[in-house]
Amino acid sequence: MSENVGTLFCGVGLARRIEGVETGAIAGAVEVGMRRGTGGFVRAFGDGAACFAGVGSPLTKVVGVGFGGAPSVGEWEEVERAYAEVGAPVQVELAQLGDSRIAAELTGRGYRLMSFENVLGIELDGRTWVGPEQVQVRRDEGDEVDVWLDVVVDGFAHPDEDGGSSHEEFPRAAIAEVMRDMASANDTRRYLAYRDGAPAGGASMRTDGGIAALVGAATLPALRRHGVQTALLSARLTEAAAAGCDLAVITTQPGSKSQQNAQGRGFSLLYTRALLVKEV
Structure with missing residues (x-):
């Protein structure tokens, strides 16, 4: 649905x-x-x-x-x-x-x-979402954490050029450390997407207080525009609803492909965060 x-x-x-x-x-x-x-x-x-x-x-x-x-x-x-x-x-x-x-x-x-x-959100209401058949998504229970980490870090290291740009650029080592720590904290679930039997993308989901935060989604550059993000989004939304969450949220760059994908799956724009910086 x-x-x-x-x-x-x-x-x-x-x-x-x-x-x-x-x-x-x-x-x-x-x-x-x-x-x-x-x-x-x-x-x-x-x-x-x-x-x-x-x-x-x-x-x-x-x-x-x-x-x-x-x-x-x-x-x-x-x-x-x-x-x-x-x-x-x-x-x-x-x-x-x-x-x-x-x-x-x-x-x-x-x-x-x-x-x-x-910040975009969608009410879950116990629904299910169906992803593209050519992409298989499975949850990592710990035996594929290194594969998951490699995929998401590679994806984030090569940002998609569609949509608005971010002022933030981080080295690969910093991204890897953050992704590992985020995946180790809270109630976090990791997902890997496969296309033609090979890892194509990865994502995470945190649940807290009835909210499912969909985070850390990345696709390998060569496999973008092939339904990988749609498959990861559908799998996480379905699991979040089954887990009893009433709301799922996602954070995107304004005008990005990620925002387009989310709104295409029924997300609404909830509010915007401004990022302000003061140098020391």
Whole structure:
């Protein structure tokens, strides 16, 4: 089943719920690295968290702020000092539906708007989705984790040129470390897609509080435009519904092929995050 059964409306309450799940996922992955001895920190900040997993890590950012009031000037100064002490710029992911005072505060403090990302969602309602027959998707139960990691890292190392671009570019080693830590944290499931018997793509899904976050989807460059992402999306949506989740969400670059695929499967655009950065 792939029909759009109606546009999903997102108010502040739903955005708060989604941002809380995202905060827990990022903080959990950073804590996995910390237990491995790589250093880092996770600081509760407002209703979100300030996370550091190393300079240049995709997990080094402030997430989830804006739904419990605007942090004070002193609180921002404390977070900025924490990042300055480790030599990292401060990156803030700010949801459009959060407290509007925060964006004005940050621009006044010298933060620059770098890019945007879209959060899309779909109500699951116990439905099932059918993917293309030429692509087989199976869940990795641990015996294929190295294959999964190679596929998703290769896919992310060669970003699709369709759609809007991101200011973020990360080395292969940083991507691999983050993907491994994200897959080890929280309630995360890994999936591999095969075409003609060979690995073609991979993805993950986290479930928390009735929300399925569809993350880490990547296709090998030579096998793009062959239904791999559609197959991975369909498999995860069906499993999320079977697991009792009421909502699935996905984050994409605006105007990207990933956003097009998601909306073609019935996702609605819920809100946008602005990515703001202040250099140390």
